[in-house]
Amino acid sequence: MSPQGSASPLAPADTAGPAGADPRSHLLNDSTAEYYRRLVSEGVGRVARTVAGTSRPFTGVTPGELAPLVDGIDLDRPLGDPAAALDELERVYLRDAVYFHHPRYLAHLNCPVVLPALLGEAVLSAVNSSLDTWDQSAGGTLMERRLIDWTAARIGLGRAADGVFTSGGTQSNLQALLLAREEALRLLRKNSPTPPPVSEMLPKLRVLTSEAGHFSVLKAAKLLGLEPGSVISVPCDGDRRMRADHLARELRRCREEGLTVMAVSATAGTTDFGSIDPLPEIAELCQEAGTWFHVDAAYGCGLLASTTRRHLLKGIERADSVTVDYHKSFFQPVSSSAVLVRDGATLRHATYHADYLNPARSAEKRIPNQVDKSLQTTRRFDALKLWLTLRIMGADAVGALFDQVVDLAADTWRILEEDPRFTVVTRPALSTLVFRYSPGADAGGADETAVDLANLHAREALAASGEAVVAGTVVDGRHHLKFTLLNPETTTDDIRAVLDLIAGHAQEHLASSAARRSGSPAA
Template sequence: MQDWQQHFIRVGAGGSDDYRQAMATCTEQITALFEAAQAPYSGIDPLALRAAIARQPLSQESVVPLAAAIEEAGTLIGRNSILVQHPHCIAHLHTPPMIAGMVADRFMSAQNQSLDSWDQSGAATYVEQHVIDWMCELFGYAGSGDGVFTSGGTQGNIMALLIARDWAAHRISGHDVQRDGLPPYFSKLRIVGSAKSHFTLRKAAALMGLGQQAMVTVPSHPDGTMVVEALEPTLAGLRQAGLIPFAVVGTAGTTDHGAVDDLRSIAAIAQQHQAWFHVDAAYGGALMLSRARHRLAGIEQADSVIVDFHKLWFQPISCGAILLKDRGHFRHLLHRAEYLNRESDELPNLVDKSISATRRFDALKVWMTLRAVGAATIGAMVDHLLEQTQAVAGLVRDRPALRLLARPSLSTILFRYVGVPQADALDDFNRRLRVGLLKAGVAVLGETMVDGQVALKLTILNPCLSMGDFEQLLDKITDFAARLPPAQQPA
């Protein structure tokens, strides 16, 4: 028998020696990576980077010692990856994770539990349920609600709308979608949200067999919030056309504007039309911990809510949750598998509530962070970011070469560079500016469209940054823009 033991942790004395040495080497590489980092990206040409990675053979004959592979991961991959901890990496809803969450990740990877059944997890099942119960209390679902961890907002939105569809079919006609498939009237089913709702709602409609046309949008205000006055006529018009608006979606933190819809008013209209009310709080759910929690008034009336902990809760990717106001609705996801969710042993099997079977113990990240950092501290970080975002917007507003495109709502700033002689070239210039900054390793900015214009985006999710960091960033953007050559004209 070959000696494979060096590749695994074994139980008993000395069984983790190889693991201990590997983790020490890994820690050294990661420490060196962050302490030497001068930019959010190394600046290596993307094509050169791809070629360098492709040159590393993956054949059995090319196997190297683990220590060498760890060093390669640090020098080739780590140093040429995007560093979200750098002050000038500020493009996406992609937070620098807190140390408590990273420590939890170490436990999770080493023990490798799966949360589908109790006999694969033990304590992990109870930890997840404990965190979910705490979340239900936080969001006003105590007593009746329940939830389960997800990989993030995409999975959460799909699960919420899947449950809403099956709930609606049962309410309308007693139809059992799990057993009998889509009801005869499936082509009439509609999901209603704002024009700024997340794209995963349309994706969910497609995956559920309803087609993207099932997603109907109502207008949004310039600040990104739903025009609630248009919701009632939209729902009424759909019904008059013989269609069935079965779900209404409010957003607590749109991706671009960070806009928070008037959830209380939307809840009342959804209830009037007997529609499922879902809230996408992937971005803004952490407001519940902050002084700004009043902005989520009405979220407790939602039938379902999703939250991403890897956003304003500062957790490593991936980490999210879906909560239901009525735990009984999880029955729409229940499937029996004799080897997983037997009832004879009277142990909880969380596979009953998820569309996933194998599932990571992501709840440990939240549990350890709440234990070691505390909800109040997280809320204070959110409050700080909200205030700092307004101050940074003032810096942008004060620079003649930059134009602020919207008043920030949460922690995103939408702007563009306007110091270009040719007004008709602004869109192209801003696109080239973002890509140029990225490839040069100067800054990682976001890009989107606002009112038909190309916009640059700062997504402020690092509570450790100072106003000086943002002054330096804006200096770098304007200096780089001043040196950016004009676009090459076609021959």
């Protein structure tokens, strides 16, 4: 902190010390523009130095170590000096953050971000447009709509398509299923001579989805007032893709039992396996059954920009709704997502008019208020990040980055297949691999439960060391490890090194457990 009475180099121009600033000097306006530039430049500089000096994806800090530092900060006693606040920020956040840009971060669907998107983030947060109404966003509204049209065209949804940006895949899936529910209820009322009340129709609604699908489908069903058990899990094949024959069987069973399947939710890129359900076959079954066809492409949407793998999404163009997460496979900062629909008119189910915000007369005058389509009201101009990415890099460059990580996953699968220490569940369609340390005859008699514990220990020990971060999951009742490869800078040398670290931690755990069981002094 600067000494009392001396001006900090980052302080507002009109203050003589940390406690002397006029609160208005912290607002962005014409008189503080230079202060804003210096302040942000210093913050960006510190992040840049941290990123440049990062040698590990994680420090291994534990909640017990970091929580006292955060809890010890008195938020009612401001530091006054921005430099001091940034020093504190380094101690409680920047130093121990998990850095997704590091090539040995291999855990979740978190991507390193492209620089044009970071430029967009800086601009949108300063201007602070709210994308709910035209009179708060003007050009931002039109730019978001243009990107929705661009994405819908890439999917192939047709001229009547529309959509809106969302906070992420969970919100997109929720909104898609809301529209599906309302359309199902509308058709039930239309086709019934004496429409029953909604309270009688809701318990008979069902959603069919893959057993490898995302949990947000279950969450959405609960939020939408559906009955427990309304989401029916459809079995998968050996590649963890929804089985179309089982889906046909469930559609037939529901019809025979007087149940209404309001939606089939297919997945184009499951979280664990990156598997892509057989979209053409599912689309055909949905068309025959008159059922809403939703595709959760939160992960696989990067294929829309690929010049070599777009065919993997064949059938997505027949969807009634599609979820995309640009902040996964388009290398955008969180949040940057959207929900797209084949028939833009169905977005009316999310429309409410308020006289103080978006009165009905605005729609009559064709004023483009995005809140008319969204579950959110106040909403950031997250579309700007993708806009600048496309205008600076272009879609082909984004697709090439995603192709690189899919290629890396294929190479990693071959490495795992050839390594006797590991078993891999399935060949990847995208960039995730689920595998298990399985020492076999070298395990010293360890049973599957002991190997489970060894896999759990290996993941935790690796994270504690900070040398790499991998994910974990359960497959067929057994603990597995998972690589989620979204960094084009990761190499097969990184993969081999991390596999050696995993095996070392697992072997050490098994040896220690065996020694304890035998009562050896080595325990």
